[in-house]
Amino acid sequence: MEHLKLIRGALRILPLFLSRALHRQFSAFLQRWTYKALPDAKNVVVLGGSFAGLPLVDGLAATLPTGYKVVFIEKNSHINFLFAFPRFSVVPGYEHTAFIPYDGIAKGAPAGLVTRIQDTAVGLTETHVRLASGREIEYEYLAIATGSSQPLPVQVSSTELVPGCRELQSVQQSIKASQKIAVVGAGAVGVQLSTDIKSFNPEKDVTLIHSRSQILNSFGKRLHDHVLPILQNEYKIRVLLNERPQLPKDRGLLRDQKITFADGHEEAFDLVMACTGQRPNSAFLAPLAPDAISKETSRILVKPTLQVVNAPSPRIFAFGDVADTGGPKMGRAGLFQGYVVLDNILAMIHGRAPSATYAPRYNVEGSITLTLGKARGVMYSQDDPDATSDVLIPTRGKGVDLGIAHAWGFMFNADFKQAKEGAKLLAESESEAAGNS
Ligand SMILES: Cc1cc2nc3c(=O)[nH]c(=O)nc-3n(C[C@H](O)[C@H](O)[C@H](O)COP(=O)(O)OP(=O)(O)OC[C@H]3O[C@@H](n4cnc5c(N)ncnc54)[C@H](O)[C@@H]3O)c2cc1C
Ligand SMILES: NC(=O)c1ccc[n+]([C@@H]2O[C@H](COP(=O)([O-])OP(=O)(O)OC[C@H]3O[C@@H](n4cnc5c(N)ncnc54)[C@H](OP(=O)(O)O)[C@@H]3O)[C@@H](O)[C@H]2O)c1
The missing domain is CATH 3.50.50.60 (FAD/NAD(P)-binding domain)
Structure with missing residues (x-):
């Protein structure tokens, strides 16, 4: 009976996964032939390269038109596979396997379409992300997926x-x-x-x-x-x-x-x-948009379209664990929220209103x-x-x-x-x- 309920829930979501995967493959195929890397291409910046940010990078890499490129900014040298950190804090010998290289992300995308910057965002303006190194990265669209912090053994403080x-x-x-x-x-x-x-x-x-x-x-x-x-x-x-x-x-x-x-x-x-x-990583947004951060939870307040509430621009989105989405704080929820952000960024690029909205599917995401x-x-x-x-x-x-x-x-x-x-x-x-x- 329990297994049947589980299978029924999984079957309900299968068409969405399949249509997303097929669409991604088809777009990526077309894009390899059509995308041209232009020197003045506008940046779609994804901030945070983990369970929420990375699927969005992958989706953007398969669908952005000529004239746009993805820049993803992440402080860590490797994907920190948090799911295994507590276990590998108890059992020795596996810890290096929880640090996964970024090389496979958006592999095969046209040259110049995806750039990764290893740095920490320390501030935002209406047009730029300010990094700890002193660099400033201009953005046309910004998707914030900076998640949350927890001390050892859930997260490490080192970036290498x-x-x-x-x-x-x-x-x-x-x-x-x-x-x-x-x-x-x-x-x-x-x-x-x-x-x-x-x-x-x-x-x-x-x-x-x-x-x-x-x-x-x-x-x-x-x-x-x-x-x-x-x-x-x-x-x-x-x-x-x-x-x-x-x-x-x-x-x-x-x-x-x-x-x-x-x-x-x-x-x-x-x-x-x-x-x-968890402690949400939202502080870098506070000077630009103090009213965009919940006083109770410190999470970033978002509309159902996942655009940030009270932000100076409708082109700023937030999702995953850092955002007050109403969804569960799980990697799977970040994946579904990333679909909404992707659809809305693409709609706006093509001159349409952002109309995709997020509603949690508890049985799958939670x-x-x-x-x-x-x-x-x-x-x-x-x-x-x-x-x-x-x-x-x-x-x-x-x-x-x-x-x-x-x-x-x-x-x-x-x-x-x-x-x-x-x-x-x-x-x-x-x-x-x-x-x-
Ligand atoms: C032990 C454990 C097991 C879990 N198991 C599961 C599971 O089985 N299934 C599941 O669905 N979920 C699971 N979760 C929950 C899941 O890990 C989180 O929901 C998920 O990590 C949230 O993803 P995120 O990308 O929003 O944030 P995070 O994973 O927190 O990632 C945020 C990223 O942003 C980067 N970052 C933060 N601030 C900055 C900055 N200023 N500049 C640059 N980069 C920055 C961080 O380095 C990080 O890489 C588990 C969590 C834990 C702790
Ligand atoms: N296998 C998996 O899929 C998996 C594994 C791990 C984590 N996760 C997910 O990752 C997220 C984070 O998980 P988490 O376990 O770190 O956080 P969590 O779900 O917030 O759990 C922390 C718990 O500690 C309690 N607490 C806080 N301060 C306390 C204190 N001083 N004394 C005693 N208890 C205290 C909190 O209760 P109060 O609410 O009363 O403060 C809360 O229930 C969650 O969404 C979780 O589901 C998933």
């Missing part, structure tokens, strides 16, 4: 592969050196992290501390009812509910930290790991495949925010490496053989560090 791997290794070492560990926040990250720690290190004492009576509270209660007994009975994780300890801001890992609980008592932990949620340690997981999908109808299917684990090789090719058109280069760079830096010590 080797120091990024070192940050994940520092988490592995902290876990190894600790016996009594607290994970604070039982959203998807906190649940995955605590089950991974226990699954790969059953001898550790793990406490999961959550602010509410329901874990995984952005999903339906049925997911809580399924997962909580697995945490408590199978993994022997101590789960403390209705506790919201105050932690130092923006620090994911706290060694030798005391936690004060609601009843006033204190408890010492060897390691506290904060998995308390569905989650949650790992629960190395050998099991659960797939959950709900039809609406209130979970009036949902699907829950227990699953097996995806393997220790979470099937990362598949993600390289399937999601980012990258060749997994290149992961060896990352491993080599890391090994060289390790032997250099050993030589220096």
Whole structure:
């Protein structure tokens, strides 16, 4: 029954995927013959090259007419495959595989159509993006997909592969050196992290501390009812509910930290790991358009067309985790929102009004495949925010490496053989560090 519901939901979305894929292939084919790189081509700038930004870059690369080009600006040297960061912070040896080269993005597009700039946007004007390097990039259209920030082990602060791997290794070492560990926040990250720690290190004492009576509270209660007994009975994780300890801001890992609980008592932990949620990367927009940023969530306010509200130009769009779209904060939602941005930019280029609008398809965009340690997981999908109808299917684990090789090719058109280069760079830096010590 559950499987049938899942298949029915997937079938409903299949025609959209197929028509999009066919249209993309056909346009890309035509474009290879028709696109001319002109020196005065106008820039369609995509800011942020991750789950939301990259499919848009790909779509633009297949459809922009002569006279326009794509410039995508991203601070990182490699795609940071966040889905695997918590697992690879627990299990050593895989960290380099979570840094995926950008080479496969828009591969085969006509020369001059797509340019990647590795830099950080620090400000905006009505016409330009200001970068940390001092460069200013002019834009005709701007699509903001700068996502959100979270401290280790969800994200690394380094922008390059080797120091990024070192940050994940520092988490592995902290876990190894600790016996009594607290994970604070039982959203998807906190649940995955605590089950991974226990699954790969059953001898550790793990406490999961959550602010509410329901874990995984952005999903339906049925997911809580399924997962909580697995945490408590199978993994022997101590789960403390209705506790919201105050932690130092923006620090994911706290060694030798005391936690004060609601009843006033204190408890010492060897390691506290904060998995308390996202901070949207919207600050660079504030000086130009302060009223475009939600005072409550810091997300960028958007219309259903995904044009930024209260922006100085209708040619500025925002989507993905940085935007207040009403959709789930998931990579899949960013993909669907990117379709809307693409259609509206193309419409405006061709002199039409932007008429594509975004409405979340919860059952697809908000569905989650949650790992629960190395050998099991659960797939959950709900039809609406209130979970009036949902699907829950227990699953097996995806393997220790979470099937990362598949993600390289399937999601980012990258060749997994290149992961060896990352491993080599890391090994060289390790032997250099050993030589220096
Ligand atoms: C552990 C984990 C597992 C997950 N698993 C899934 C899953 O299985 N399925 C799913 O659909 N979703 C999953 N998600 C959610 C998904 O990762 C996010 O919804 C997704 O990353 C959002 O994509 P985004 O492109 O909007 O933002 P981000 O992924 O946050 O990317 C933003 C990009 O912008 C860049 N950037 C930010 N600021 C600047 C700047 N000023 N200048 C230049 N570049 C900048 C960043 O470097 C980054 O590359 C998971 C999340 C986590 C943490
Ligand atoms: N497999 C997957 O698909 C997958 C895996 C990981 C993440 N994700 C997605 O990525 C996004 C981010 O996930 P996330 O887990 O980082 O964030 P999240 O869903 O916001 O979860 C963080 C949780 O921590 C709680 N919290 C905050 N401060 C706390 C405190 N001081 N003490 C105790 N609890 C506290 C929050 O509760 P309050 O609301 O009460 O503040 C919230 O429930 C989500 O959309 C998630 O679904 C998906």
